[in-house]
Amino acid sequence: MPKIMGRRRRVSEEKVLDVDASMQGSMVFKDPVNLRINGKFEGSLNTRGNLTIGGNAVVNADIEGDDITVAGTVNGNINAKTRLKIIAPAKVTGDVRAPILSIQEGAILQGKCKMGEPADKISHSSKTLSLEEVAEYLEVEPSVLSEWVSQGKIPARKNENSWRFEKAVIDEWVSKERVK
DSSP: OEEETTTTTOOOOEEEEEOOOOEEEEEEEEOOOEEEEEEEEEEOOOEEEEEEEEETOOOEEEEEEEEEEEOEEEOOOOEEEEEEEOOTOEESSSEEESSEEETTOOOESSSOEEEOOOOOHHHHHHEEEEHHHHHHTTTTTTHHHHHHHTTTOOEEEEHHHHEEEEEHHHHHHHHHTOOO
16 A cells, blocks of 8 residues: 555545444454444444444443444443434433534433534644654554654654654644655
8 A cells, every 4th residue: 555654545445344243342443434233232332434323222332433323222431533423212321522413302312411622633632742642643653653753754852751742843744744
C-alpha cells in the first residue's frame, strides 16, 4: 500500500460483520467496519466505523465507537465519537456521550447525557500532546515517532522526562509533508 507522509493510504473497502449469536468478551476493531449485533453480547465493544445494535439485541457492555445506532437493549455506557442514534424500541440504561445525539420517540434512555466536541477532537485539540498521542494522530508506531524526534525530523520539546508536541505545529508540519 502506498505511503503518504508516513501514513498508509486507506483503500475504501466496505467491511461488514453481522453478528446474530450469543457472545462474551471484548471486541476491538482498529479499522473501520460496519458491525451489526442482532443477538446477545456481554463484555466491551470498541469499534471504528458504524455500529448498529439491532432491535432484538441485548448488549451488556460499555461501548465506544464512531457512529452508533441502537434499536435494541443496551446496559452500559456509550461513548460515540461522531454520532449516537437511539431509535425505537431501544432501551439504553447507562450514561451516554456524543457530539450529536438523536433519540426517537418511543426509545428510552435512562442515564446521564453529555454532548459536546467529538472525542477525537477533544483528545487532539489540546495545545500539547504526548508522544503516544502524536503517534496515534499520525498513524505511526511510537518507536518510529521517537526515531523522528531523535533525528530532528519532527518538531518537539523536552518536558522533564518526556517529549511534548504542539498540536498547531504538528498540523503545520504535516501540511508541509516533511516525512519522506
